[in-house]
Amino acid sequence: MFKHILSLVPLLLIFSLHNPKCSAQSPAPSPAPEAAPHIVPILKKAGHFNTLIRLLKRTQMDRRIYSLLNNSNQLTIFAPTDEAFHMMPTETLRSFTIQQKIQLIQFHVINSLLSFSDFQTVTNPLSTQAGDSGNYKFPMNVTMSESNQLNITTGVVNATVTGTIYSDDLLAVYQVDRVLLPMRFSVSPHHQLLHRH
Template sequence: MVKQLFSPLQLLLIFLCCSTALSQPPAQAPAAPPPAQAPVALPPPVVQSMAPGPASSGPPNITAILEKAGHFTTFIRLLRSTKMDSDIYTQLNTSSQGLTVFAPDDYAFGNLSAGALNAYNDDQKSQLVKFHLISSYFSLPEFQTVSNPVSTEAGTKVEYPLNVTISGSQVNLTSGFVNTTVSNTVYTNGHLAVYAVDQVLLPRRFFVTPSPAPAPAPSKPVKESPSTPVSTADASVQASGAMPVIHHALSAVTFLSSFVAALNLCV
């Protein structure tokens, strides 16, 4: 006898389970995620920046140039005490010829004898500074064609001669009393040239006394008038010529006196 595979109770349970499973609706698929939205472009942040100020106009400042270069303390002090810094600024602002400056450094002033600079009066200090200025712009190569002596701000070529020569790449300067060279270029812009020199250019005029002016020519002698007194020699001559006349006159007076006396006796 074949053994039963399922009992009636088991078949009932299977039927109920199958009915329940079939009666449930199918599971819903998960909802698709919403489409991603394109990112919204934000306006760039506003950055506040200071607009650059206008570029400085006008001629360069000679003392500012020397201060930036360094080692020109004494020359800067001279420029300010003589008011030449202001004169240079004005000249650069009004002249189209430019300016060339030979600037002695502090080492150059240190080579002067003790107290030499303080011994100069205000006018000499001003002339000393001007002797280092040429009222035209010169680049270093242009000194090859310069006509010596060169005129400086101090005065004429005769009073303050300055000779500039070039030997190879070296620029030589001589005042007739001091010889020096250009050691380097401090500043140049085509209108102003500042060259450092290793000696102070002392003008020869500071040490050589100018020759005195010729004495005026003597005036022509004025003819003597008749009332002019006669000189002693002439008086002697005239006196010696008058003696015979006086002698004869005295003789005549004596004769007349004798004649008168004789007449009286006769009477």
Template sequence: MEQQQQQHLFITLSFFLVFFLHCSTPTLAQAPALAPAPPGPTNVTKILEKAGQFTIFIRLMKATQVANQLLGQLNNSNNGITIFAPSDSAFSSLSAGTLNSLTDEQKVELVQFHIIPTFLSSSQFQTVSNPLRTQAGDSADGKFPLNVTTSGNSVNITSGLTNTSVSGTIYTDGQLAVYQIDQVLKPYQIFDPRPPAPAPAPAKSKKKAAAIAESPDDTTADNSKAVSLTAMQNVVFWGVSAIVIALSL
């Protein structure tokens, strides 16, 4: 009996001890969930590197500093960008030495000719106004004209010297759209510059023209006066002669 009481007392004390330890143990504060890391800046060259087969276009973008310009435009403003990216096979189809023959300024213009300073989704190609203005500059005929037409799901692009079509969408996020093309877009300004229009011939002086126009009339008037004077002299001469002859008779 006494042994049972001791066991009961031991169990009771154990229960109170466990309860006391449970209540006195500090509750660890739950650490707040980590906020997701902010997305990195939109980098066109990294997008193209991930897609593959755009090595030459990437090299041109970096060499001309256009890549850095795009990085700033995309991450420091809300302006959209559309890029027509020629594949490596597109550059391979150019005549040998074409890129090496270009000046640094022409290389910049060539890269910028593939960039539209606004975001164009695939559906917007159906309603876009031609010619498109590129970052290369003036879209007037003979400089940097670029026109887009659609036929069903096909998007056709022409520069006047190059006719190609969009072969795929590489990237789009509502601000940046990158489309693959299989030919390099060649602008007139670089590959077929047109000579400037000849200057108009200078207009003739009005005074000289008037003098030339009046000269024949003046000569005619002088001749008429001379003829009239001669006729009068003849009349007087013959009249006097007739009087002299009459008196002599």
């Protein structure tokens, strides 16, 4: 009988080592989730986006964009260069209310991640953070030329994508040569000066 009990001891030992409740080993920690990209450092690194950076900070849209990305939302941003802002009449941007400045930034943010090749099959008008894409509000249309030049039209401005600044699984940022002004701003009597272009 004593031999029989001794032969069970190795089996009990093996069972206790393989039983998760008896194991002293804790599970391996899961890798920390990657931090969402911050738009301001991306633009600073690229250079020549100082006006856009100031506008993002003043409207706190930099925080909103980060929050959206941090919640796994995917976005595409069209980033006008400093030169693009200088092409606007000086009084135009200054005359915008803070709400209009927020809408201006939102109009440059697409509610999905679009790779450069995605623009060939995208449905117009694009949906932006600014809202309604109906006539005289916030319509934005994109077309790809045969030479793979991406053009954007808002009904007020025609712009061209001049490069890719940043791209990952959550965010794509494209450089544009003009500030994308929405039709809603141009039909307001307060902003008729936009038609001088």
